[in-house]
Amino acid sequence: MRVLLSTYGSRGDVEPLAGLAVALQALGVQVRVCAPPDREFVELLERAGVPMAPAFSSVREWVGEMLKRKAEATPQGAAELISTTAGMIVARQFEAINAAADGCDAVVATGLFPSTAAARLVAERRGLDYAYAAYCPYFVPSSHHRPHEYPNHPLPADIADNAVLWDRDIEIMNALFGAGVNAQCAAIGLGPVKNVRDYVFTERPWLASDPTLSPWRPTPLRDVVQTGAWVLPDVRPLAPELLAFLQAGEPPVYVGFGSMPMHGLKGAALAAIEAIRAQGRRAIVARGWAQLGLLDDRDDCFAVGDVNQQALFGRVAAVVHHGGAGTTTTAARAGAPQVVVPQIVDQPYWAGRVGELGIGCAHDGPVPSFESLSAALAIALSAQTRARASAVAGLIRADGAAVAAKSLVDVLNQAKRSVTA
Template sequence: MRVLLTGVGTRGDVQPVVGLAAEMRRRGHDVRLCVPPNFIDWVGGLGFAATPIGIAMRPPSGAAAQASAPTPEQIRALVAHLVRDQFDATAAAAEGCDVIVAGGAHQYAARSIAERRGIPSVVAVYAPVALPSPDHAPGGEPGGDPEANLRRWQDESRSWNERLLERLNDNRERLGLGPLSDVLGHVLGNAPWLAADPVLGPPPATPGAQVTQTGAWLLPDPTPLVPELEAFLAAGERPVYVGFGSMPVDQQTGRSVIEAVRAAGRRVVLSQGWAELARVDDAADCIAIGDVNHQALFPRVAAVVHHGGAGTATTAARAGVPQVIVPMFSDQPYWASRVRALGVGTSVACGALSAESLLAALRGALDAGVAARAAALAGAVAVDGTAVAADLIERAAA
């Protein structure tokens, strides 16, 4: 079987798709990938053929700080370009494929290309709050008034239509397909997948849609830790890991988190991330690192401070360590709420982040009871999400 797997966005959007690709390849299937240009070399190094889709999500070093905010006209032009590019890239990569699986909610072309080719397709989301539901508002924390939540989802659907409906229909017309009236409903379909752990992210009520929860798609990572990090870990008690991935945090945030971790009496492993956070001095209690194998590192730290991405939250939970989440946007507030609800960590609102607020949250996360619950949760996190998804793909294409 030949399968096309497509992922758009940052590392957190793309890596789950690559994890599923690895499982499909292990089963002997021919796998093609569509990923943003800045991930082409990475997936190529893993042995996958890939077609670039969209734009490089990571700007060149220093560009983020220098770039001015785009104008509304520039945003409209960019959206039009991205939609057309998705259609063109997906159509080219799907040639000869038997099924298309698209990871993430912003997959504007996958289901249309599959419709044109007459092959099965599915869109998988990585967080329950990406699914319209009375249980939550769009991207929000669980709870609230169900009727109010549904009204906000109606507003969300109208917003998607205002931004995208004309552009999707223009591209569908190029394929000889009929027009749409509901972009979000089309993108998700009536049978989306939820690629999230059922303990961390239980399925919400989804009237009108039959959701299949596969579990999180994890990419096994055999990469060893670099010798400098190994030496740092061996030189004292377990440190606290701090990293915000692709989030645009400033250097003051880096200084605040280092100050907070030191005030808690812990050493610091500082992930530089896309913001290129830096050490504030040369003290031996802090090490700055680039990309690192979280699966190898997290079981060896005392706590994980992060932005609340689905992948990072799942990996930390699987490692059995407490978490402190500083959510910024999208599904991150949801994961912060789940960590609190499960009693395996704490959170700090991004706008309230300071050395003092983070210190209080870190002390809460390092509490013995929280640490014990985090350790107990590790055994409940499913590790077979890609296998479940692969079984479904094989059945769909049979």
Template sequence: MRVLLSTWGSRGDVEPLLGLALELRAQGVDVRMCAPPDFAERLAEVGVPFVPMGFAVRELVASKPSPTEVAAALVAVHFDVVGKAAEDCDAVVATGLMPAGVRSVAEHLGIHYVLACFHQLGMPSLHYPPGRRPGKPFPPGETDLRVLWKIDAERVDAMYREPLNTHRAALGLPPVDNVRDHVLTPRPWVAVDPVLWPLQDVLGFDPVQTGAWLMPDDRPLPADLVKFLEEGEPPVYVGFGSMQMAGVPDAGAAAVEAIRAQGRRVLVSRGWADLAPVGEGDDCFAVGEANHRELFRRVAAVVHHGGAGTTTTAALAGAPQVIVPQLVDQPVLGAARDGAGYRCGARRSDADRRVPVERA
């Protein structure tokens, strides 16, 4: 059996699929993965066959393109790159930034398609409102969640329906009226920990909660990092993963100074925000790529953006957490994580909001 895994997004969209890829491979499944070129080295590390898909995520976020341009380009990549990569496959699992064209590719090839989410906030519900997407504004003062979710579907259609149906027509496929629900399917998978994030009722869908997809990691910590950890009391870890923190460029420095004010040492994870030590003291150490499963067992607390993967890993390590949510699921789901730590806010610039970060 051959399975194609497809995603376009940040590391939080890639790592869970790598966890799935390794488990499938252990079960004898032939797996390959379409992902942004940013992650070629990471896939090579774990030996998963890699098909570069589209443009680099970091470059896109920095360039602030229009949402409609990104949508059209992404759909084209689905039909081209994913379409070719899936030709000899039996199934495709899609996630990440609105994989609008992947289901159409599977339909054309006659193979099975599954949509996987790492949160359920893109599914209509009477428990929470839609997340932020570009497009039609909500009516002032509107509180009816059914109305808001209808507008959410209209926003997705405005960005994706025309390019999607143009490519579908070229393959002889009928047009799609509701892109969001078409992508989700009636039975999407939700790959998150059921203790941290139990499923809530959704409107018109029957999701399957699989539990979190975690990468096994037995890498030793770098020697210089181990030396820093052993030289004093456990430090407080600060890292924001794939968040570039453009709207709050001083977030890392502010966190370091706040931690120092409490008499604690600081471990700074560079990440996509390129965080660095502050000041000349030996109480602050910068680390790049590292085994979080092992590292979080050895820190006093974890300050991070609230991504599902980091939150789950910190919870498994028993580390207290301070969450500084930035986008997508992070601000909303942060409230459900307060039992594992403390959640605080962060400013975001208007420029950041132009980047289409919605997930399926």
């Protein structure tokens, strides 16, 4: 039995697939992961013992180019940029995924929509089983929340019915992605797709997020299989210098914005250091894609690169971050109070969940100041929040990847029995 796992995105897209791959391998399944060939992802998959099939481009290079083009575009041009770029990704990613799918029985896709569309086309063209997985309920049609708002396609403020908005979302996604998807359909001999969103998402998508952190509420708009978060176990030791810093005083506050490349986050990190010091705490700053740095050379701050967050977060006083699904889940599992400074897409959702659960504070907006971070840290560092974060940690499941792996194997075995019957 062979399975191809496909994604195009940041570490938050790749690492969960590595976790699923490890769980599938434990069941005897042969797995390969089609992912961006950035060095960090190559090393991550090597560490997990999972073969990589390279996607069409480095995601860091692609994001850098897109940010540059978006900054130069008019509002109308930004919307057109999505459509033209989507067509390019569908075509080039189809080639990469199709080559990686040789000998496979199924494809599981996550990540950027044009990439998942390419994976869906590969599965149909080859007659393979296919599953789409989201890491957050925000992306899946539901009567309980509004759809994502795309550039130049604002959601009408006077429409309160989410079902109506999700119907409208079909039209928007067709306008943005339909041409690229259907051009590829024509190129490979498939008929046109009338509803690209539901073609890719399917009527029964997987939700690879923790039921406590992001519970799926039943809705007539979609039948969802919630597996739990896909976690890749990390057994790497912390560096001796970091261990020495941790042991030299009270637990510090971690600050990191992951794969967010925004230059403005450097100022946010410096404001965070000042706010942390004002609370009488030390700081650990993760450089991340924004290449964050320290405020000065005082010995109460320590900078890290790639680090085992699973080992580190249980030893910090709080975690200040951007609200990625992976970081939110890792901090919650560790019982670390959180301050979430959301930037884009699903990050406001995770910030809201952290606040609702009482395990931290959702920062109001993407641009923090010394004052706003000081207020948020006061909440996160309180005894009440610490106790609540510790209690919720005991509710976070660690078996999501195993659940998804078993489900997929069961589906494939059932399909084989049907063929041979």
